[in-house]
Amino acid sequence: MLFICYPKCSTCKKAEKWLDSKKIKYDLRDIKTDNPSYDELKKWHALSGLPLKRFFNTSGMLYRDMQLKDKLPNMTEEEMLKLLSSDGMLVKRPLLVTDDKVLVGFKEAEWEGLK
Numbered sequence: 855m856l857f858i859c860y861p862k863c864s865t866c867k868k869a870e871k872w873l874d875s876k877k878i879k880y881d882l883r884d885i886k887t888d889n890p891s892y893d894e895l896k897k898w899h900a901l902s903g904l905p906l907k908r909f910f911n912t913s914g915m916l917y918r919d920m921q922l923k924d925k926l927p928n929m930t931e932e933e934m935l936k937l938l939s940s941d942g943m944l945v946k947r948p949l950l951v952t953d954d955k956v957l958v959g960f961k962e963a964e965w966e967g968l969k
Contacts (some may be wrong), residue, residue, distance in 0.1 A: 856950070858947060870948075890942070890945060890949075895938050901954065901955055910926070950968075
């Protein structure tokens, strides 16, 4: 299991604490220093079953500075994936990647079924 987070993010800290409390083993990856690649994001998007827009950190400064709220609706999936893979701070976090699913953001109820 891969846990992708930003160490300074309070939601990521909460998610990590939750994983540890459940004794769930994971590999930790800092999204700022080791940004997901285009191919990883493409695969994770398919596994997640979510719209690609959900992978964007809509509350982040970079998202706002780039005015992506207005630009995303006119972008292709490929353009969005390239943009996400260009900077980890654009990606919603935490991400939890298992063999058969990807969870975006931390909602305890969604994470509850993990082993």
